[in-house]
Every structure is written in C-alpha cells, then in structure tokens.
Amino acid sequence: MFHRESGVYKTTYAADMALYPLPVARWTVAAVILLFAVVLPLSLHDYYLSIINLSLIAIVGALGLNILVGYTGQISVGHAAFMSVGAYTAANLAVKLGLPFWVTLPAGGLMAALVGAIVGIPSLRIKGLYLAIATLAGQLIIEWIINHTPAISGGAQASIQVPRPELWGYQLRTQGQLYFFLLFFAALAILATLNLVRSRIGRAFVAIRDQDIAAEIIGINIYRYKLLAFAISSFYAGVCGVLYTYYFGIANYEAFQIGVSIDYLAMIIIGGLGSVLGSILGAVFVTMLPIVLRLSMEPLAGLFFSAGEMSSVIASTRLVLFGALIILFLVVEPEGLNRLWRNIRNYFRVWPFSY
Amino acid sequence: MTHLNWWRAAAAACALATASGAGIAQEKELVFGLQCDRTGATQTVGIFLCPGYHDYISLLNSKGGVEGYKIRVMEIDHEYKVPPAMEAHERFKKEGAVLHSLYGTPQTAALTKKLEEDKMLGTSPGFGTAAAADGKRFPYLFPLAASYWSQAAAAIDFAKKQLGGSLKDKKIAYLYFDNPAGKEPLEVLADLSKLEGFEMRTFAVPSPGVEMGAQVIDITGRFKPDFVVTHLFGRSPSVSIKELKGKGYPLSKVVSLVWGASEADIKAAGGFAAAEGYHTLQFAGVGTDFQVIKDINAMYKAQGKEPPSQQETSVFYNRGVMIAALHAEATRNAIKAKGGARPNTVDVKNGMEAIKGFTLGGMVPPMEVTPQDHEGGGWVQVWSVKDGKLVKTTDWFQAYRNVISKHLAAVN
Numbered sequence: 001m002f003h004r005e006s007g008v009y010k011t012t013y014a015a016d017m018a019l020y021p022l023p024v025a026r027w028t029v030a031a032v033i034l035l036f037a038v039v040l041p042l043s044l045h046d047y048y049l050s051i052i053n054l055s056l057i058a059i060v061g062a063l064g065l066n067i068l069v070g071y072t073g074q075i076s077v078g079h080a081a082f083m084s085v086g087a088y089t090a091a092n093l094a095v096k097l098g099l100p101f102w103v104t105l106p107a108g109g110l111m112a113a114l115v116g117a118i119v120g121i122p123s124l125r126i127k128g129l130y131l132a133i134a135t136l137a138g139q140l141i142i143e144w145i146i147n148h149t150p151a152i153s154g155g156a157q158a159s160i161q162v163p164r165p166e167l168w169g170y171q172l173r174t175q176g177q178l179y180f181f182l183l184f185f186a187a188l189a190i191l192a193t194l195n196l197v198r199s200r201i202g203r204a205f206v207a208i209r210d211q212d213i214a215a216e217i218i219g220i221n222i223y224r225y226k227l228l229a230f231a232i233s234s235f236y237a238g239v240c241g242v243l244y245t246y247y248f249g250i251a252n253y254e255a256f257q258i259g260v261s262i263d264y265l266a267m268i269i270i271g272g273l274g275s276v277l278g279s280i281l282g283a284v285f286v287t288m289l290p291i292v293l294r295l296s297m298e299p300l301a302g303l304f305f306s307a308g309e310m311s312s313v314i315a316s317t318r319l320v321l322f323g324a325l326i327i328l329f330l331v332v333e334p335e336g337l338n339r340l341w342r343n344i345r346n347y348f349r350v351w352p353f354s355y
Numbered sequence: 356m357t358h359l360n361w362w363r364a365a366a367a368a369c370a371l372a373t374a375s376g377a378g379i380a381q382e383k384e385l386v387f388g389l390q391c392d393r394t395g396a397t398q399t400v401g402i403f404l405c406p407g408y409h410d411y412i413s414l415l416n417s418k419g420g421v422e423g424y425k426i427r428v429m430e431i432d433h434e435y436k437v438p439p440a441m442e443a444h445e446r447f448k449k450e451g452a453v454l455h456s457l458y459g460t461p462q463t464a465a466l467t468k469k470l471e472e473d474k475m476l477g478t479s480p481g482f483g484t485a486a487a488a489d490g491k492r493f494p495y496l497f498p499l500a501a502s503y504w505s506q507a508a509a510a511i512d513f514a515k516k517q518l519g520g521s522l523k524d525k526k527i528a529y530l531y532f533d534n535p536a537g538k539e540p541l542e543v544l545a546d547l548s549k550l551e552g553f554e555m556r557t558f559a560v561p562s563p564g565v566e567m568g569a570q571v572i573d574i575t576g577r578f579k580p581d582f583v584v585t586h587l588f589g590r591s592p593s594v595s596i597k598e599l600k601g602k603g604y605p606l607s608k609v610v611s612l613v614w615g616a617s618e619a620d621i622k623a624a625g626g627f628a629a630a631e632g633y634h635t636l637q638f639a640g641v642g643t644d645f646q647v648i649k650d651i652n653a654m655y656k657a658q659g660k661e662p663p664s665q666q667e668t669s670v671f672y673n674r675g676v677m678i679a680a681l682h683a684e685a686t687r688n689a690i691k692a693k694g695g696a697r698p699n700t701v702d703v704k705n706g707m708e709a710i711k712g713f714t715l716g717g718m719v720p721p722m723e724v725t726p727q728d729h730e731g732g733g734w735v736q737v738w739s740v741k742d743g744k745l746v747k748t749t750d751w752f753q754a755y756r757n758v759i760s761k762h763l764a765a766v767n
Contacts, residue, residue, distance in 0.1 A: 045449060046445055046448070046449070047442075047445040047446055047448070047449040050441055050442055050444075050445035051442055051445075053441075054438045054441065054442060057438075058438075147533065147534065147535070147538075156535060156538045156539050156541060156542065157464075157484050157486075157535045157539060158535040159464045159484075159535070161467070161468065164468075173472055175445060244438075247441070248437070248441065248464075248465040248466075248468070248469075249465075249467070249468030249469065250464050250465060250467065250468065252437075252461055252464045252465065254437075254460065254461035254464075254534065254535065255437035255461050255464075255465060259396075259436070260436075263436075287438070290434075290439070291439075291442060294431070294432075306413070308405075308406055308409030308410060308413060308428075311389075311391065311393070311405065311409065311428075311430035311432065312393055312402070312405075312406070314432070315391070315393040315394050315432035316393070316394065318394075318432070319394045319434075
C-alpha cells in the first residue's frame with residue numbers, strides 16, 4: 001500500500017506475524033473497505049456494478065486456483081468443473097429442499113472439495129504436464145457426468161433455475177443488492193486466503209511447491225497436504241460456482257467448460273502465481289480488460305466505419321489488443337501484475353533515492 | 356471520408372461525453388440491444404447473422420425508421436462466454452434499450468431470470484430452451500423461431516413424406532451433438548417413434564464434434580436406417596456430410612436441423628456438388644431472391660458500395676434480417692398501440708405478442724405470436740442442395756403440434 005515503514009519496531013512475535021504489521025496499513029485497509037462498502041455502491045451506476053460483480057466472483061475462483069497452482073505447485077485445468085460441482089449441488093439443494101444460500105453455499109463448496117480431492121489423487125504419483133492431463137480428464141468426466149445424469153442436471157437442458165438469495169425476507173436481485181452479497185464472500189475469501197498462506201498449512205504448501213522431497217524430509221505429510229490443497233482449491237471453486245449460480249439465477253454446466261478453466265489459469269498467471277494480490281489483480285484484469293477495451297474503442301470506431309462494420313471491427317480489434325496486452329505485461333514482468341505492482345511500490349518507497 | 360461520417364464521429368464523441376449520464380437517448384431514437392459472437396466458439400454463425408441484423412436496421416433507418424423513430428443497434432460481442440452476457444444486458448439497460456436480442460443457449464439461460472426481473476424481452480431464435488415457447492412460464496423470453504422440439508417433429512414429418520407417407524417399421528437414426536441442445540429433441544423423438552411406429556436409434560457425437568467416424572460406421576454399416584436426422588453445431592455438420600457421403604449413404608436421405616444448414620457448412624464439406632441431395636431445415640427464407648435483400652443492396656449501391664459479402668451465406672444472414680425485422684415489427688406494434696408515443700420495454704413485449712401475418716415477402720414464416728405461444732407456431736421450410744445451390748423443397752409447414760404442446764404442458 002501507499003506508505004513507508006520506517007520507525008516501526010516490533011517487540012513480539014505476534015506483532016511480527018500480524019496481518020497488517022503497521023498502523024498505517026490498517027488505516028489504508030479501512031479506507032479500502034469504506035471505498036468498496038459505501039462509496040462505490042452509492043456512486044456507481046448498476047452497469048459498472050455488474051462489471052465489479054463479475055470481477056468479485058472471478059476473484060474467489062482465482063484465489064482458489066492460486067492456492068493449488070501458485071502456492072502448492074500442482075497444476076490443474078479442471079477448475080471450471082469444480083465450479084459446476086458447486087453450482088449443481090447448491091442448485092439442487094436450493095430447489096429440491098428449499099434451503100437458503102447460507103446452507104447451500106458451504107454445501108456446494110464442500111461437495112466440490114470432496115470431488116476435487118478425488119480428482120487430485122493422481123497428483124500423489126505424477127506432476128507437471130502429466131498432472132495437467134489427469135485434471136483435464138477430471139474436467140471432461142465431470143462435464144460428461146453432469147450432462148448425462150438427469151438427477152444432477154435436472155433434465156435434458158442441464159440447467160436448474162434457482163431462486164434469488166434471500167436475507168431476512170428480502171430478495172437480493174438488483175446489481176446493487178447482489179454487489180453486497182458478492183462483496184461479502186469475496187472479502188471473506190481474500191481474508192481466508194491471506195490467513196491460510198501464513199499458517200502451517202500454507203507454509204507446507206509452499207514447501208511442497210519448492211521441493212517436495214525436502215518437504216517430506218522435514219516432516220510434511222505430502223499425500224495429506226497435496227490432497228488438502230486440491231480440496232481447499234476446489235472448495236473455493238465450488239463457492240465461486242455457487243456465486244455464479246445465484247448471480248445468474250441458474251446453474252448451467254455450459255458456463256463452466258474447459259475454456260473457463262483456461263481463463264482462470266490465465267488470470268493467476270497474469271496476476272502472479274503464489275500471491276493473493278496477484279489473484280485479485282489477475283481476475284480483475286481478465287474480466288475488465290475486454291470491457292475497458294470495448295468502451296474505449298466505441299467512440300473512436302465511429303470515425304471510420306458505419307455502425308454495423310464498427311461492431312465487427314471492435315470485436316476483432318479487442319481480441320488482438322487483449323492478446324497483445326497480455327504478452328506485453330508478461331514480457332515486462334514475467335512474474336505477473338503482483339510483481340509489477342511491488343516493483344512500482346519499491347521504487348516509490350525509497351524515492352527520490354534509487355535504494 | 357464523407358461529410359456524413361465526420362458528423363457521425365462528432366455525434367459519437369458527444370455521446371461519449373454524456374455517456375455517464377442516463378439520458379443520452381435522443382428524442383426520436385430507440386435502442387435495440389444485440390448480443391453477438393464474432394470471435395468465439397460460434398463465430399461461424401455470428402459473422403454472418405449480425406451483419407444481416409445491422410443491414411436491416413440501416414435499411415429501416417434510411418427509410419425513416421419505425422413509425423418515425425430511428426433505431427440504434429447497440430452490439431456487444433461476448434465471445435460465447437457467459438459472464439459478458441450479463442455485462443451486455445446491464446449495458447443495454449443503461450443505454451435504454453427496449454429489447455434484447457440474445458445470442459447462445461448458455462447466455463439465454465443465464466439471462467432468463469434477469470430479463471423477467473427487468474421486464475425486458477429477449478429473443479432466442481433457434482436456440483435457448485424449447486420450453487420457452489410457453490409464454491405463461493417464460494413471459495419475457497421469445498424463441499420466435501421453431502424450437503428444437505418443433506424442428507425434430509418437422510424433420511420426422513419430412514422423412515415420413517419422403518418415405519412414402521408412412522414410417523411404420525422404418526428405421527431413423529438421430530445423429531446429434533452431445534450437449535443439452537443436441538439432447539433436447541430426444542424425448543420428442545422417442546414419443547414420435549411410438550406414435551408413428553418407427554425404430555429410432557440415437558448416435559451422440561462428443562464435443563467438439565469433428566470426429567464422428569465411429570458413429571457414422573455404426574449408422575451406415577450396422578443400423579442401416581431409412582432416414583438420418585442430424586443435429587450438429589459449428590464445424591461438425593460439414594464433417595457429418597463428408598462422413599456419411601464417404602460411407603456411401605445417400606445424402607438425399609439426410610435432413611439437418613437448423614444449425615447444420617448453411618452454405619458455409621456445405622462448402623466446408625467439399626462444396627455443393629459433393630453434397631447434392633442434402634436436406635436442411637430453415638426457420639428463415641434462404642437466398643437473395645427477396646425484396647428486402649434487394650432493398651438492402653440498393654441501399655448499399657446508393658452509398659456507392661458493393662452488396663455485403665456476408666450474403667453469400669444467406670442462411671445465417673437472412674436469419675439476422677428476420678430477427679431484426681421481427682424486432683422492428685414488435686416495436687412498430689408497440690408504437691401504434693401507444694398512438695405514436697415512445698414505447699417502453701413492456702410495450703414492446705406486448706407488441707411482440709401481437710405479431711401476426713408479418714412475412715417480409717416470404718422470408719419470415721406465417722407465424723402468429725400470442726401471449727401463450729412465444730414460438731409463433733414452430734414453422735420451418737426444407738431447402739435441399741440441388742444443382743449447386745439450395746432450393747426450396749417444401750413451403751412453410753409445422754408438424755405434430757399436439758405432441759409438442761403435450762411436452763410443453765409436461766414441463767410445468
């Protein structure tokens with residue numbers, strides 16, 4: 001954040017381990033919370049809130065994938081399938097049993113965690129690209145099972161309409177209302193991840209990522225922690241899927257196909273592997289960049305093209321620019337947006353001196 | 356650059372400057388929201404369909420618009436991804452759109468609830484769920500074209516006529532894309548098989564559908580059906596034509612549902628000569644022999660331009676024209692009902708439910724949209740490959756409406 005840390009001395013371990021070691025950091029966080037909880041929802045049009053809402057959902061999913069790929073070093077291309085597991089679990093519970101979201105949401109997460117742990121079993125024997133293929137199989141198998149099991153999918157259309165989430169008798173349906181719903185869970189996910197990665201579990205994940213044999217020698221049960229990483233990551237994915245379900249009012253596995261898994265991998269690679277802020281930045285970047293590119297091109301394209309041609313030009317140019325910008329950012333800083341941000345911050349920290 | 360374009364650029368800049376405010380809609384302007392996919396999985400459809408939509412609206416505007424209101428089309432390309440569909444909807448709302456042209460089955464599903472909450476109609480011609488034909492259950496969703504149920508029923512009816520008027524003890528194969536859209540007709544087909552006494556077997560093609568050698572050998576070598584109904588998407592229809600022909604199955608005994616029915620599919624399968632006899636179901640007229648297409652070309656000519664190249668794939672281009680025309684007609688009904696006053700989204704929805712006898716010179720079926728029936732009757736035509744082009748084999752027809760309505764009632 002925007003502050004300097006000179007003149008701060010820590011005298012206890014507790015102070016050193018605090019989430020926000022500096023008082024000024026706490027104030028910054030408070031200001032950010034004020035911005036997101038009060039200023040943005042009051043000042044922004046529903047349209048902009050809808051973009052933020054989509055980013056908030058993506059943040060939850062990206063955090064989960066980063067725990068697995070970034071922190072534990074186990075690659076997964078089945079993330080979207082775990083989302084669909086969460087989505088259908090919640091939808092079935094909400095429709096067949098009429099349960100409220102505060103039951104279906106953790107239930108969706110837990111079911112996804114269970115399935116994720118099962119899909120993660122091959123990780124005990126294989127790594128790297130081989131594991132990628134194993135999780136790819138998981139993605140396709142889960143898709144197939146949902147598509148072919150009416151008991152899960154609710155019929156040939158494989159979509160289940162769910163009622164809007166209710167809180168104290170009020171239905172959350174507008175973008176503004178759903179914003180608070182999603183913000184709460186996204187904030188919870190961020191906080192939980194920040195705490196997870198500095199706990200024993202998080203450090204065990206990092207040890208496995210850096211050198212699994214060494215991790216085993218220092219007493220980390222690799223099997224347990226690898227499966228735990230899959231389970232936790234899938235829990236986030238499941239919750240993300242449930243959030244999508246409540247946001248759109250429908251569970252539909254076609255929204256969670258292999259391409260979505262790749263999108264989420266792109267988010268954490270662009271944002272920065274093994275960092276919470278990176279997951280957030282990556283999710284926001286991948287969600288918002290196409291929209292920002294379109295918004296910025298819309299008035300310009302009118303200069304040279306008719307309305308019909310303009311739509312085609314915008315669609316194609318946006319794709320080119322999107323790809324080019326991703327390459328640019330990764331060439332400038334291969335470790336992602338998080339590292340880029342830290343570089344900028346470190347530069348201004350000692351500014352005007354060079355170090 | 357013409358003077359007009361500069362003027363338009365200035366207008367666009369002004370629009371941007373005031374875009375943050377709510378009221379950018381001009382006095383006599385209505386906004387249509389159009390979702391499209393020009394860059395994603397279904398771009399093979401979108402790059403032809405959406406230009407058709409734009410061209411028809413431009414034609415209307417060049418003739419003074421709808422009842423004096425100019426139409427502005429706000430297009431958003433969602434790359435066939437689901438989250439951007441919600442962003443598109445909110446954008447359309449912000450721009451004050453009176454209706455929403457959906458694109459894609461998952462996107463339609465994701466917006467069904469939102470459209471109802473916002474009381475804005477969405478049209479899903481040729482995709483979405485067949486159950487949406489029930490206007491009572493889905494008040495703001497309009498399939499407008501024959502659903503997959505109606506298409507499957509029409510395909511069986513066509514097969515029946517081709518096979519001499521009876522399907523008793525005949526064999527029909529259903530070759531379909533293994534996704535919800537492909538599976539949707541299964542229950543209707545099973546019902547019809549009992550009703551007509553034919554044996555039906557289904558052959559699923561897994562995504563992405565470019566490999567179906569095994570299924571086709573199963574069909575041609577083992578099952579040996581009297582007729583084949585195919586329901587495939589994207590690149591797979593052309594593969595099915597190639598494979599069936601390669602195994603010696605006569606294409607004159609194959610009928611494809613609406614998304615395997617374009618000139619592009621036939622060209623990709625090796626050209627019209629190779630696909631001789633192939634039958635296709637259509638929910639909009641095919642070819643350029645329509646007054647509206649001639650008018651569009653005249654409009655282009657007046658601007659000193661060539662007719663759009665997208666017309667070569669007239670199947671999709673004409674569908675875009677048809678969707679735009681129905682939207683305009685619904686808006687016209689709404690404006691008339693209000694005596695010329697500016698319609699809101701609910702007025703346009705009511706206008707859509709009043710569409711009747713609007714055929715656009717034969718390009719649009721003689722559909723009748725009512726508050727109960729948002730499908731408009733489930734009309735299709737069969738066009739077949741003959742002598743290097745698609746020719747009309749049947750006129751507009753509908754089939755087994757009682758079976759379809761039974762299934763619609765069973766959904767609730």
